[in-house]
Amino acid sequence: MWAAILVAAVGCYALKWAGLSLPARMLARPVVARVADLIPVALLAALVAVQVWSAGTSLTVDARTAGLAFAVAALLLRAPFLVVVVGAAATAALLRLLI
């Protein structure tokens, strides 16, 4: 576990430092710019899906889905980040309490 923490720390810091140090023309290559733009989109979408609908190696729909539904509604209403996150947690917790 500690090795993974150090790898992540060194890797994430190097990426930040590289951004401040690389020549800006790196991004001028359209393919680089497109891939760089899309990587966070793909990863975050995958993280949402896996976080909400997986349990170990199986897929499942439970109270987390209700939490995500709240988050979607809150985001559509332009609620602040904290409202989205706390509201989603409260929705899931409430549902588990009731069922």
Added chain:
Amino acid sequence: MPDAPLPSEQRRTIVGESLAVGVATGAYGISFGAVGVAAGLSVLQTCALSLLVFTGASQFALVGVVAAGGAPISGAMAAILLGTRNTLYGLRMAPLLAFHGWRRAAAAHVLLDESTAMAVNRETRPAARLGFLTTGIAVFVLWNLATLGGALAGTTIGDPRTYGLDAAVGAAFLALLWPRLSDRRSRVVAVVAAGVALGLVPLTAAGVPVLAAGGVALLAGVLSRPKATA
């Protein structure tokens, strides 16, 4: 980029806005602390992530993979892949901040979604630097204190699902994703990536589905045609 010193009124506004963002983001560190401990990390390991990795989405990705039973190192890979967006922020911020040497090395650690957002639209270099550093440092201090608090609380509150903390993580990722879904290509990539990841959940070790989604971005970026507006 003008270098003129800031009027004190503008200085107060920037500091106020930056601190508000720092408090809101920092508060969210409580849930990271609790989730980290729930994933099986020690309090010390959870705090080390906030101190050393210090980029929220990457930290959540790492503990998310570990919580799902994945190898810690594939969690680290997911964290690093997500960290690539900070490189983009850096490329954007470098000419605005114009830091060199040790200042750049220190500024890199607080290069985040929030510090970039609070600096990128400033009109002068002192304003950009003030927004960037105040936000970065405020988030750093509060995020780490909140992580410690959350981790300590997490060891005593029992099952974090009772409080819906598992649902909070998905919601947080969605909130980070949301502003990036403004064009059609991003929305398509998001749906395909989520689909690929879910399809791989029953077939592969935890952590692999998320990494495979990175491949979707790579393919889409290489294959798709340049945007007319790009």
